[in-house]
Amino acid sequence: xxxxxPHPNDRRATGMINRRHLFGMTAALALLAGxxxxxxxxxxxxxxxxxxxxxxxxxxxxxxxxxxxxxxAFEAKHPxxxxxxxxxxxxxxxxTTQLSGGDYGDVLLIPNTVTVDQLSQFFEPLxxxxxxxxxxxxxxxxxxxxxxxxxxxxxxxxxxxxNKRIWADAGITAPPKTPEEFLAGLQAIKAKTKATPFYTNYxxxxxxxxxxxxxxxxxxxxxxxKFPADPAPWQPGKIQYLTDGLxxxxxxxxxxxxxxxxxxxxxxxxxxxxxxxxxxxxxSWAIPQMKAAGSAPDDIAFWPFPYQTGGKFYSSIQxxxxxxxxxxxxxxxxxxxxxxxxVTESGFAADQQAVPPVIGQPLPKALQDFQNTGxxxxxxxxxxxxxxxxxxxxxxxxxxxxxxxxxxxxVDIARGAAKGDKESYFAELNKRxxxxxxxxxx
Numbered sequence: 001x002x003x004x005x006p007h008p009n010d011r012r013a014t015g016m017i018n019r020r021h022l023f024g025m026t027a028a029l030a031l032l033a034g035x036x037x038x039x040x041x042x043x044x045x046x047x048x049x050x051x052x053x054x055x056x057x058x059x060x061x062x063x064x065x066x067x068x069x070x071x072x073a074f075e076a077k078h079p080x081x082x083x084x085x086x087x088x089x090x091x092x093x094x095x096t097t098q099l100s101g102g103d104y105g106d107v108l109l110i111p112n113t114v115t116v117d118q119l120s121q122f123f124e125p126l127x128x129x130x131x132x133x134x135x136x137x138x139x140x141x142x143x144x145x146x147x148x149x150x151x152x153x154x155x156x157x158x159x160x161x162x163n164k165r166i167w168a169d170a171g172i173t174a175p176p177k178t179p180e181e182f183l184a185g186l187q188a189i190k191a192k193t194k195a196t197p198f199y200t201n202y203x204x205x206x207x208x209x210x211x212x213x214x215x216x217x218x219x220x221x222x223x224x225x226k227f228p229a230d231p232a233p234w235q236p237g238k239i240q241y242l243t244d245g246l247x248x249x250x251x252x253x254x255x256x257x258x259x260x261x262x263x264x265x266x267x268x269x270x271x272x273x274x275x276x277x278x279x280x281x282x283x284s285w286a287i288p289q290m291k292a293a294g295s296a297p298d299d300i301a302f303w304p305f306p307y308q309t310g311g312k313f314y315s316s317i318q319x320x321x322x323x324x325x326x327x328x329x330x331x332x333x334x335x336x337x338x339x340x341x342x343v344t345e346s347g348f349a350a351d352q353q354a355v356p357p358v359i360g361q362p363l364p365k366a367l368q369d370f371q372n373t374g375x376x377x378x379x380x381x382x383x384x385x386x387x388x389x390x391x392x393x394x395x396x397x398x399x400x401x402x403x404x405x406x407x408x409x410x411v412d413i414a415r416g417a418a419k420g421d422k423e424s425y426f427a428e429l430n431k432r433x434x435x436x437x438x439x440x441x442x
Contacts, residue, residue: 049337052082053106053329056095058321060087070346074338081334102328106335107342109321110142110150116388119149123324124332126151126339136343137357138319140382150322151343154354156283157302157315157367157377158213161290164301166195166278175303175313175373179246182306186255189278198250199268199277202260202411205404210281211243212402216316216378219309224380228389229441231434234426241426242307244410248422251414260411269293273300281305285320287366288353302366304375313375317355389440397436399429 059067063085071083086105088094096113098104099122114122125147126132132148133139142150160175167173170188186197201207215223218239227233233240250256257263271277273294280286284302291297304313323342325335342348349356353364355377363371371377383390394401406429412418413425420428 047333049078049334050080051331051334052084053331053334053338055083055085055338056091056098056105056108057085057087058091058109060089063087066351070342070348073346074341077341078334078337081338083338104326104328106326106329106331107323107339108326109153110324116142116144119144120147120327122327123149124327124329124336125149126325126336135359137317137355137359137379138322141319142322142324150324151339152319152357153321153323153343154349154352154357155317155319156285156354157317157370158210158216158283159305159315159370159375160303161272161280161282161286162301162303163195163272163275163278163299165296165299166193166275169193170278176306177308177313179242179249179306182246183249183253183255186250186279187253190255193275193278195275195278196257196271197255198279199263199272200247200251200256200260200411201263201265201268201280202257202408203263204265205408207265207280207282208247208404208407208411209400209402210283211247211407213283213316213318214243214305214307215239216314216380217242217305217307217309219312219314219378221378221381224383224390225386228383228386228393228437231437232430233433234430240429243305244407244426245422246306247407248410248414251411252422256411260415273297275299284367284370285352285354302370304370304373313373315370315375315377316380317377318379319357320354386441392440393433393436396439397432399432 067085095111129143138152139148170192172185176182189197270293290300329335353366413420
């Protein structure tokens, strides 16, 4: 159930999906939500943990391998139950359609097309934020009006996946502390090795959206509240200038793949595992995949984003997809029991090297190694006063901040395939953002 990657038509999407796709799906939900009601409302619920349930998952790669062991463990704990996993490749699109139709299994991962004010239309409340927050991380990410509707199946940290053997061949054995040091390191890789210093995965698109996952580097716990109140986030020193600016500089300096139009996500895994590629900006969810893609898993490491505040690295941890109980389920007691088991007892998060959703459970080795680089892991609180305002500005401005379209144009400008330069494009983005921000925040 934990994501392999953030592609909207495959796995992960914690705010990192194509915004044009999102808006269309959200509109469809808004029109159809009232039709679904609660199909299970008039079905007698015994409260007994027994019978069969269906669990929808984005992890099509694990349906026939790892996931059945969790089902068997639950069935052994609760005799008389049966858990079936249904893999969905185009998870965001297909499950959104299923939500609108009213038939979407018993336990599922909440699609990002569902806005927070729609959560109660499709999912059962799991408890209040106040009651669940002391036990679970990320409880406010799928909560509304004080109620939690989804629990994370595991969390991810933001950072950079590297082949540390290639970086060492270029003379760098510790994470760069500044964008300038990072660029110098990539230049050294280009000069001293045969590896592609940085791989953007431009063609697949969604990896570019991960540049939007680094707000923690400024160590400002109020940044999500402040962001929609800022009319010009692409100004020097601000987060979009720092992150998108680094992407531009990498490409402009010729430190990324020669032809971004031919990149391939699946093909990139063995490339970084073998040392043909040195660096990718990805979440910590990618670590086990990259390790598994080659014969030298110890070459793969996870480093902080190359920026320090007050002499220290910071990385945000956030919940991956959130598991929920379908409002239309005819076996809610068993569904809820399985959700609780999967999140708290199954060991899935540890198996995936993810941040455990249960507070107090130890971090997996990959993230312990990450902490040993000197990075502090932090959770950034969601906006409250300005809740939802950022998404409204994104929609109005058509700048897909959590997507890839405007960053693909940024890459095109940086490589000379489109007109402009970094400053002119950032000025354009600031102008469009400011106009929409003024309308939304008035």
